[in-house]
Amino acid sequence: MIPAKALLYSRNAILRGHARVISAIREYSNLPNQLPPILPIPAPADPNASSSSPKSFxxxxxxxxxxxxxxxxIRIAELFYLAATRQASDPRWFGPGRIARDFRSRHALLTMHVWFLHKRLIHDDIDRDRALMIQEELFNILWEDTLCRIRAEGVTPLLENRSLLKVQQYTFLHLTHYxxxxxxxxxxxxxxLKELRKVIWQHVLVRDEEAEHRTDHLNRLAWYVEANYQNIMLHWPNEYYQQGRVAWVNLPDFSNLLDEQGNVMEExxxxxxxxxxxxxxxxxxxRGKDYYWNTVxxxxxxxxxTSFASHP
Structure with missing residues (x-):
């Protein structure tokens, strides 16, 4: 039996069936020459913003x-984090999406989705204090989970904190680029769009030389970031946001990807x-050990x- 404490930061859990938020961006593969729209500047969050009167000390x-x-x-932050991990761990990123299955690429996908949620939280105009505290919890969960995944890589206990510090450094660089x-x-x-292609190549594709000139591939990933930014910042209903219910835009269509010469690559x-x-x-x-959980x-x-009913 696995101890209950081990389930504290379980991932990939329960976020199916939520209403799909419609993105303002259509799929890039259908609009190869389309540019994203000019976006409004997010209004600075009012320190005194609240659904009621200003709060006392x-x-x-x-x-x-x-x-x-x-x-x-903590419950809302965990729901946000579960939504991010579920979307970032979709197998299509690492198969048709041609993203490496290593620690850094997976972490970059995860932190990309955490960044979307972070942006919405820091621009909260309903209850700024609560939103900032949820953001603190969200990043606490991220670093706890990151430490678990570092342990899963076989890093010795003496080097865990040093490794975590290194991951935090390139994570914050990644987020500031967005x-x-x-x-x-x-x-x-x-x-x-050009800047997003650079950020994705540097952090998600980890400067993969073969991918650097695959403009079609980079464009599809950049459009995904663009669409999700608009989805989370402009079209995510406050009702769902307050409940911790996240509906991401669909993954890019990775079929018929073109290489740097314009030829269709094998899927x-x-x-x-x-x-x-x-x-x-x-x-x-x-402790960084993988296990499997039947969500039903x-x-x-x-x-x-190996099957629905299997329980070794």
């Missing part, structure tokens, strides 16, 4: 330290190790399941 103190408030914001793209080029769509299949039978999900313990029966197993 004692109200702020209570909301930060009361067990009920802490449980609520900030730059959506700050400096909001009214310059062509430049913004990469999904890696069999990235696919599990429904309704099983892969999770990780605090709540059964857990150290061994990889």
């Amino acid at each position: 004692f109200t702020r103190f209570f909301e930060r330290y009361s067990p009920t408030s802490q449980r609520d914001r 900030d730059h793209a959506f700050t400096e080029f909001l009214n310059k769509p062509e430049e913004r 990469n299949p999904v890696h069999p190790e990235d696919v599990l039978p429904e309704p099983w999900a892969k999770n990780i313990t605090l 029966t709540n059964q857990v197993s150290w061994e990889r399941p």
